[in-house]
Amino acid sequence: MPFVVIENCIKCKYTDCVEVCPVDCFHEGPNFLVIDPEECIDCTLCEPECPAKAIYPEDDVPAGQEGFIALNAELSKQWPVITTRQDPLPDAAEWDGKPGKLPLLER
Template identity: 60%
Template sequence: MAYVVTENCIRCKYMDCVEVCPVDCFYAGENFLVISPEECIDCGVCEPECPAEAIFPDSDDRSTDWIEINAELSKSWPNITRKENTPSDADEWNGKPDKKDMLSREPHKS
């Protein structure tokens, strides 16, 4: 079992979750984060830290469409272990529906 980052992270990318992960299993894209299912130890400390409420266990129905995306992108995006600057318009995007088409597959650039 693992935790999964879902749609509401797109364009929010707050990164509070990254700071608390004991196994550094977060990977960063241009406008989204993912969790490596191979590295996640299912501890759950990231879930309550997410201001966008975008992290769920893979057993939760809300994560179904995102399990494969997290697995795929965690193999090609850079690992992130520290919170960086949150996008300036993150609060404007938090909670907006239908953001899946906005997901950039480009890796994060520091």
């Protein structure tokens, strides 16, 4: 069961999770990260590292966030792999926890 990045990552893009991933399954877009479900080995290391609490096991994705399962699978095929920690987006703290960010996702 792979892990999934959900809406709260949009416009935050903390990359603490990337550093601990043993299989390099994270992919980076302009303002969001995704996990490749085919590469994720369900090691659980990334989930506690996310300051925005935006990573969940696929079976535990919160209600209303289920669309992010398919979105992670889709975008991981298009975006490049990210393997090193980078600074979050400049206004990440302001966006952390704000609902309704899906329209702000940059592809």
